[in-house]
Amino acid sequence: MKLHLSRPSDLRLNASIAITGSKSESNRSLLLKALYPNLMISNMSNSDDADVMQKGLAVSHGLVDIHHAGTAMRFLTGYFASQEGKEVTLTGSQRMTERPVKVLVDALRTLGADIEYLKDEGYPPIKIKGRKLTEREVSLPANISSQYISSLLLIAPSLENGLELELIGKITSVPYIRMTLALLSEIGIVNSFEGNTIQVMSKTSVADKTLTVESDWSSASYFYGSIALAEVGSEITLSAYKESSLQGDSVLAEIYKDLGVETTFGNDRITLRKTVDERPEILKVALHNAPDIAQTIAVTCFGLGIACHLTGLHTLKIKETDRLEALHTELSKLGADISVTDAELRLSPSQEIRQNMAIDTYNDHRMAMAFAPLAIKTSLFVNDAGVVSKSYPDFWKDLKTLGFQITES
Numbered sequence: 001m002k003l004h005l006s007r008p009s010d011l012r013l014n015a016s017i018a019i020t021g022s023k024s025e026s027n028r029s030l031l032l033k034a035l036y037p038n039l040m041i042s043n044m045s046n047s048d049d050a051d052v053m054q055k056g057l058a059v060s061h062g063l064v065d066i067h068h069a070g071t072a073m074r075f076l077t078g079y080f081a082s083q084e085g086k087e088v089t090l091t092g093s094q095r096m097t098e099r100p101v102k103v104l105v106d107a108l109r110t111l112g113a114d115i116e117y118l119k120d121e122g123y124p125p126i127k128i129k130g131r132k133l134t135e136r137e138v139s140l141p142a143n144i145s146s147q148y149i150s151s152l153l154l155i156a157p158s159l160e161n162g163l164e165l166e167l168i169g170k171i172t173s174v175p176y177i178r179m180t181l182a183l184l185s186e187i188g189i190v191n192s193f194e195g196n197t198i199q200v201m202s203k204t205s206v207a208d209k210t211l212t213v214e215s216d217w218s219s220a221s222y223f224y225g226s227i228a229l230a231e232v233g234s235e236i237t238l239s240a241y242k243e244s245s246l247q248g249d250s251v252l253a254e255i256y257k258d259l260g261v262e263t264t265f266g267n268d269r270i271t272l273r274k275t276v277d278e279r280p281e282i283l284k285v286a287l288h289n290a291p292d293i294a295q296t297i298a299v300t301c302f303g304l305g306i307a308c309h310l311t312g313l314h315t316l317k318i319k320e321t322d323r324l325e326a327l328h329t330e331l332s333k334l335g336a337d338i339s340v341t342d343a344e345l346r347l348s349p350s351q352e353i354r355q356n357m358a359i360d361t362y363n364d365h366r367m368a369m370a371f372a373p374l375a376i377k378t379s380l381f382v383n384d385a386g387v388v389s390k391s392y393p394d395f396w397k398d399l400k401t402l403g404f405q406i407t408e409s
């Protein structure tokens with residue numbers, strides 16, 4: 001599906017939108033529910049990634065295809081490795097077979113797991129024969145993906161002896177690790193994270209509890225982008241959000257303050273308001289703790305015509321696509337002066353945005369959604385716009401409620 005997007009007729013935006021649960025919290029909660037079936041989940045994500053996670057957890061023998069879902073791939077690897085009697089082949093999209101799992105597989109093998117690579121060493125597809133894992137201690141590199149660590153932490157309480165992880169190197173995406181530990185705490189599982197060591201105690205059962213998933217902050221980023229590019233006085237209310245979030249991407253409220261967007265919390269909602277039209281000459285942000293909002297921020301800065309220097313982007317090359325290359329190509333198409341390295345992005349101020357360019361999305365939901373707010377400044381096409389369903393199936397519908405004119409072309 002190719003969409004044509006043009007500006008809302010009223011550039012003073014005003015809307016209220018309900019976003020479904022965080023896909024990160026949902027996929028963790030689903031795994032915990034598989035281990036402790038008396039847990040309940042509310043405000044679950046309606047994303048493809050949560051859907052494949054749920055379906056994957058229901059399988060005990062045969063093929064599990066998690067499509068593009070990184071969390072499902074990594075979390076299910078740990079899950080199946082520790083489930084005695086289950087035997088599956090875990091695979092995904094073409095891109096998933098290029099996203100590494102070696103660090104996780106090595107750690108699980110140290111703990112006693114039986115995992116075999118079916119194609120390339122270090123990458124899916126993998127064949128997993130579930131076993132009882134009794135080893136307690138393992139060290140693993142922490143600078144590639146926090147999902148490996150979360151995978152181990154999620155199964156840790158179900159292991160006879162719990163787990164002690166020693167994290168090696170600079171820890172990336174730390175809030176996602178803290179999110180996992182916070183969810184374990186919420187269901188009464190004792191854990192600690194001190195220095196480079198994480199410990200999780202074993203627990204055979206937990207008390208009845210409903211895990212209420214907060215709505216997705218990464219999805220909220222596209223409304224931050226829209227408000228920043230719209231007129232002063234614009235206002236969008238998003239539900240259901242908390243002031244103290246488990247999601248690292250809630251740092252958006254801080255970052256977008258510098259771009260004239262004020263966030264207020266109340267009644268399980270956030271209200272984003274464009275309060276001033278002042279903007280800095282350059283926005284500098286380190287994103288090692290919030291990699292998923294890099295695309296949104298880069299596009300907002302381009303739309304505002306300001307310079308931008310983003311660092312801590314070393315994980316972007318192994319996500320749904322090489323996001324640094326994709327940003328370079330697509331922003332250049334629109335006339336941006338941009339350069340990228342393996343971990344940084346620099347954008348110079350632009351005076352002009354080319355009209356009616358077709359943005360390629362590379363099977364990456366965030367490419368489609370990050371570029372969409374730019375329609376406030378110029379008309380554009382988004383190729384393969386259905387990719388948004390990976391995390392936010394209702395995105396185009398919700399964007400329409402802001403007044404964006406969206407037609408299929």
Ligand SMILES: O=C(O)C1=C[C@@H](OP(=O)(O)O)[C@@H](O)[C@H](O)C1
Pocket residue numbers: 023024025071144145146147150172173176291292315
């Ligand atoms: O644990 C999670 O839910 C996630 C962790 C992050 O990945 P990395 O740790 O690989 O950066 C993030 O990019 C991804 O969207 C979700």
Ligand SMILES: C=C(OP(=O)(O)O)C(=O)O
Pocket residue numbers: 068069070071072292319320366391
């Ligand atoms: C990187 C992402 O997802 P995953 O790694 O779970 O595929 C994302 O949603 O931006």
